[in-house]
Every structure is written in C-alpha cells, then in structure tokens.
Amino acid sequence: MEAPPPDLGRSTSLWRNRAFLFLWGGQSVSVLGSTVSGIIIPLYAVLVLHVSTFEMGLLAAAGSVPYMLVGLMAGAVVDRFPRRRLMFWCDLTRALALASIPLTMLLSGTPPIGQLLAVAVLVGVMTVFFDVAYQSYLPGLVENEQLIDGNGKLSTTESVAEAVGPGLAGVLITVLGRAGAILFDVATYALSCLSLVLIRTPDEVIEKRPVPTPRQLVRDVAEGAAYVGRDRILRRLAQFAVTVNLFGSAYGSLEIVFLNRDLHAQAWMIGAAAAIGSTGGVLGGLAAAALGRRIGSARATWLPLLALGWLVLLVPLAQPGWGFVLVGLGTAGNVASIVIYATGAVSYRQATCPPHLLSRVTSCLRWISWCSMPAGALLGGLLGTLAGLRAGISIAVVGCFLAGLWLFFSPLRRMRDLPLARTGTENTGKTLDEQPEPSLAT
Structure with a gap:
C-alpha cells in the first residue's frame, strides 16, 4: 500500500x-x-x-x-x-x-x-x-x-x-x-x-x-522550446509577450523625454505620472483573482488588454500643463491589464506543463520576452529620432494596444476558464488537442 x-x-x-x-x-x-x-x-x-x-x-x-x-x-x-x-x-x-x-x-x-x-x-x-x-x-x-x-x-x-x-x-x-x-x-x-x-x-x-554536458543542455533547452511551440495557448502567450515588450520598451525609452520636452513637465509632475502608473500594477494584482472568478480566468487574460489597455492611447493626446495626468492614466491602464494577463498566463503555464518540463518552458518564455526589450528600447530611440517624440510614442502605444489581438485571435477567446489541469503526460509532454485556432487575419 x-x-x-x-x-x-x-x-x-x-x-x-x-x-x-x-x-x-x-x-x-x-x-x-x-x-x-x-x-x-x-x-x-x-x-x-x-x-x-x-x-x-x-x-x-x-x-x-x-x-x-x-x-x-x-x-x-x-x-x-x-x-x-x-x-x-x-x-x-x-x-x-x-x-x-x-x-x-x-x-x-x-x-x-x-x-x-x-x-x-x-x-x-x-x-x-x-x-x-x-x-x-x-x-x-x-x-x-x-x-x-x-x-x-x-x-x-x-x-x-x-x-x-x-x-x-x-x-x-x-x-x-x-x-x-x-x-x-x-x-x-x-x-x-x-x-x-x-x-x-x-x-x-x-x-x-x-550537471549537463553542453550537448545535453542544448537538447534539454530544445525540448522546452518544442513544448512551447506545440501548445497553441503558450505559443500565443509568447507572441503577445514579445510584441508588448517590444513596444512597451519603446514607450518606456521615450516617456520621460516626452514628458520633459513636449509637455514641459516639472520633476514633481514626472514623479506623479510615474506614481499614477504604478498604482495600475497594484490594482491589477489585487483584482486578478476576483476578476477571474467573475468573468472567467481565460477571459481575464485577454479582455482587460482591450477593456483597459486602450487607456494607453491617451498618452499621445497629452498637452503641457495637466497633461501629465493622461500619461499616468495611460500607463496605469496598460500596466494593470498586463498584470492581470500575466497572473492568468503564469498560472496556466504552472498548472498545465508537465513538472519535468515546467522550468525549461518558464525559462524559454522569459528569455523570449527579455530579448525583445533591448530591441524595443532601440526602436524607441529610432522612432523618436526619425518621427519625433509625439509620433514615436504614438506608434509605441498603438503597438502595445494591438498586441492584445494575439490573444483575442486565439483559443482563449472560446474559453471561459483556463484549463488549470495538466493535459499531457509527464513522460511525453503532450499538449491539449484543440480545435484549429482562428487566424489573425479573420
């Protein structure tokens, strides 16, 4: 027994x-x-x-x-x-x-x-x-x-x-x-x-x-990456993360310069905008579990990106004076929606990945996300130089908002709740057999 x-x-x-x-x-x-x-x-x-x-x-x-x-x-x-x-x-x-x-x-x-x-x-x-x-x-x-x-x-x-x-x-x-x-x-x-x-x-x-040899290490990493590629939800989560981090880093590299040069914001205004933006992450974390119970954990991963994420589009509309408030509100909406998304996305990965693959899948997704951030910072500098601060930041915030379409046009849209249970076997790492996913072009 x-x-x-x-x-x-x-x-x-x-x-x-x-x-x-x-x-x-x-x-x-x-x-x-x-x-x-x-x-x-x-x-x-x-x-x-x-x-x-x-x-x-x-x-x-x-x-x-x-x-x-x-x-x-x-x-x-x-x-x-x-x-x-x-x-x-x-x-x-x-x-x-x-x-x-x-x-x-x-x-x-x-x-x-x-x-x-x-x-x-x-x-x-x-x-x-x-x-x-x-x-x-x-x-x-x-x-x-x-x-x-x-x-x-x-x-x-x-x-x-x-x-x-x-x-x-x-x-x-x-x-x-x-x-x-x-x-x-x-x-x-x-x-x-x-x-x-x-x-x-x-x-x-x-x-x-x-401790693995270099060849074993490459094989182990490839196994985790292959699991991400096979799982339709994880693949969409990766595509969203790359896109939102790319344009989010571009926005971050321009935000303070935009506040200072276009809005002529004083130091306390820049600090206030940052503080308003930070509250978005706090409120998003507090609301994530309750929102998941209310509308469904799958819907909570993508719906806030469209329902709250649009606030980031207010940033390019800001003018000198009290316009810094729009920058803070836009940042808060963007951060809150991403925190709510991340809570569900990480939970899905933790619950469904076979234990022997979880760390490798986690490191693969985090690496993909992090590598897009330096490229985003360079993109922001390039956009600000060639198109100007307001135009550059406009492109960045539109990219942040539209990144949510990766999740809207995914299997998540047809679900109420995330399948928080392992759908494969621990030995094979098979993923959930889902219906064909809709194309981004639909």
Missing part, C-alpha cells in the same frame, strides 16, 4: 497556507530591496564615481545581460536541483555580492566601477535562476485552483515594491547613508533566505541527473 502524500499545508484560503505565506513574504521583501539597490547603486556611480555616460550604459546593461546569456538554459539547470535549496543559495549569493560594496566602502572608501559591474552581473545571473525556480516551485505549494490567487498576490507586492522603492531609497540614503541603504537590500535577501528555511514542504527534484 502506498504511503499517503505529504501534507503540504494546503487549504481553501492562501492566508492559512503557511508555506505560501513564507514564500510570498520572502519574495516581497526581496523585490523591495532590489528596487532600492537598483536606484542607489547607479546614483552612487553618478554622484561619487562620476562615471561617464558609456560606463553608465555598461552598468545598466550589466543587470539585464544575464537574462539573455543564461536565461534560456536556466530551466534545464533548475530541473536538476531541489528548487527551494537552489533559491536559498541564489539569495545568499546575491546578499554576499551586494555586501561587498559597503565592505569596500569601509576598507578603502570607494568601490571601483569594475566592482559595481561585477556585482550587477552576478546578482543578475542569480536572479535569473531564482525567478525560474520560484515560478516552478509555487505549484508544489498550492492547489491548481489557487494559482491565480497566489500569482496575483505576488504580482501585487512586486508592483507595490516598484511604486514605493524610489521614495524609500531616498529616505534610506538620508537616514542610513549610501552604505546603510545597500545593507538594507542585503538584509532583505537574508530575510528571504530565512523564509525559505522556514518552509517545511518537502523539497523535490524533478529529475535527478548530473
């Missing part, structure tokens, strides 16, 4: 799920700390090291390059180790890397730009592996029907951290100084480590295999 499965502490309410609460709490403080250090370190480079524009570009790129370099193969590596243990070591490594900056301040007074670049790259690499591991670990802590609620809570706190992080960074620098502010981020990673230790759910290795 088989032994009963271990008690995962699951219940109908995530507020009584001890394991999830520890994961949620640890991830929340970690994201807040990362937001703070993401502002303090570049500020230190400008004010203290007086770095050149080129060096600032290198520092900005150092944090994102790891996503492109190791993001695709991260899932194949994550599958070979206990996910919770891997997350712990990623957090610990990030904490030690960041702690080297105030330590150098104490010993020699001025960390060189080379050290800041090395820390940014190392933290970026660890973040890639941590993010893939924790998105693959969540389905082991909650029931499938709780995934949308769980991902919504995680998205909400991430949005809150991004909203309050800049202001908190200023307060911490004033009260604790630059070194103390960086140590705040170190402390948040330490708390995240502690939260992972306190989770009692048994850690699981999906596939106990040795």
